[in-house]
Amino acid sequence: MPQTSSLPTIGDYKLPNQVILAPMAGVTDQPFRQLCRRLGAGWVVGEMVTADPNLWHTRKSRQRMNHAGEPSPRVVQIAGGDAAMLAQAARLNVDLGAQVIDINMGCPAKKVCNKAAGSALLRDERLVAQILDAVVAAVDIPVTLKIRTGWCAESNNAMTIARLAESAGIQALAVHGRHRQQRYNGQAEYDTIAEIKSRLSIPVFANGDIDSPHKACEVLRHTQADALMIGRAAQGNPWIFQQISHYLEHGSELPPPRLSERCHVLGEHLGSLHAFYGATMGPRIARKHIGWYLDTDKRFDADQIRELKRQFNALTSPSAQRVWIHKAMADDADERLFAKGSHAA
Numbered sequence: 001m002p003q004t005s006s007l008p009t010i011g012d013y014k015l016p017n018q019v020i021l022a023p024m025a026g027v028t029d030q031p032f033r034q035l036c037r038r039l040g041a042g043w044v045v046g047e048m049v050t051a052d053p054n055l056w057h058t059r060k061s062r063q064r065m066n067h068a069g070e071p072s073p074r075v076v077q078i079a080g081g082d083a084a085m086l087a088q089a090a091r092l093n094v095d096l097g098a099q100v101i102d103i104n105m106g107c108p109a110k111k112v113c114n115k116a117a118g119s120a121l122l123r124d125e126r127l128v129a130q131i132l133d134a135v136v137a138a139v140d141i142p143v144t145l146k147i148r149t150g151w152c153a154e155s156n157n158a159m160t161i162a163r164l165a166e167s168a169g170i171q172a173l174a175v176h177g178r179h180r181q182q183r184y185n186g187q188a189e190y191d192t193i194a195e196i197k198s199r200l201s202i203p204v205f206a207n208g209d210i211d212s213p214h215k216a217c218e219v220l221r222h223t224q225a226d227a228l229m230i231g232r233a234a235q236g237n238p239w240i241f242q243q244i245s246h247y248l249e250h251g252s253e254l255p256p257p258r259l260s261e262r263c264h265v266l267g268e269h270l271g272s273l274h275a276f277y278g279a280t281m282g283p284r285i286a287r288k289h290i291g292w293y294l295d296t297d298k299r300f301d302a303d304q305i306r307e308l309k310r311q312f313n314a315l316t317s318p319s320a321q322r323v324w325i326h327k328a329m330a331d332d333a334d335e336r337l338f339a340k341g342s343h344a345a
């Protein structure tokens with residue numbers, strides 16, 4: 001059972017528990033972060049923002065940098081490959097409301113790596129040191145870093161990068177237990193994270209394939225990490241934060257959310273997406289999120305889920321989506337949504 005005194009502190013912020021929402025472009029937008037926070041995430045990280053201000057005029061970038069009404073601490077992740085540009089981006093994001101800057105050296109996405117950013121930086125330790133020094137010196141707020149275990153199996157240099165981070169003044173380090181060339185294949189390994197944790201004095205967060213309270217407990221035990229970072233397992237399942245933190249604290253599992261609770265949360269999520277993105281983009285963005293909730297809904301089989309997604313994706317207005325969600329989350333969803341006698345119309 002974790003002691004409150006052992007919960008990590010980043011700058012002035014003490015985490016209320018050990019479960020963190022990982023940054024995920026296209027997923028951890030402001031509405032999703034707020035929902036995860038309400039449902040028990042102790043720390044949430046936004047989608048990466050490019051460090052190149054020439055790209056900030058796009059709708060996507062503007063929305064990623066909009067923190068209106070967002071509670072503290074607002075953790076903004078920046079991605080880029082140039083030390084001066086990243087330092088400037090850190091400063092500008094502070095002006096826009098960032099309270100913690102996270103540097104992305106973990107993302108394998110092509111768009112990022114073609115510009116030698118994200119996990120591609122791990123190959124160049126000198127550049128990593130320059131970037132860390134420049135960003136830490138540029139702002140008065142805490143700077144954190146997210147990395148993978150290295151570039152490839154032969155270049156597992158996360159320990160070197162971790163030491164560079166600590167001596168540069170980075171205040172917490174998240175490590176995804178895969179190297180860059182694995183992308184998301186294979187299984188995350190936790191030995192490297194355990195080694196880093198044993199040698200660093202800043203908080204270390206373990207990340208990769210944590211998808212249940214049992215797995216969380218296992219990874220925490222193995223790595224002795226200060227906290228756990230959850231990515232894909234939160235898609236369509238924001239309850240995972242309270243499920244894990246309850247298990248870590250009490251050693252017992254919470255029951256899965258009731259249908260009425262699912263209905264309430266989906267309605268709330270939908271409403272915040274419509275409010276944040278507007279009446280045209282909101283319903284479009286909602287499709288992927290509702291799709292993820294349907295993927296995790298044990299009441300439906302694969303054919304039914306396909307049919308439900310087809311129905312939902314045809315809806316274009318906020319009100320039609322709200323009405324549909326109430327039908328789908330009702331006890332008699334089967335009768336309301338499927339043609340009699342057939343699974344998928």
Ligand SMILES: Cc1cc2nc3c(=O)[nH]c(=O)nc-3n(C[C@H](O)[C@H](O)[C@H](O)COP(=O)(O)O)c2cc1C
Pocket residue numbers: 022023024025026027046047048077104105106107146176207208209210229230231232233
């Ligand atoms: C759709 C998607 C988008 C991601 N975007 C980012 C990102 O913007 N910044 C980042 O550091 N990592 C990003 N990641 C990596 C995750 O933060 C996390 O390290 C990875 O998914 C492993 O954790 P998991 O097994 O819990 O999902 C992304 C992952 C996914 C699946």
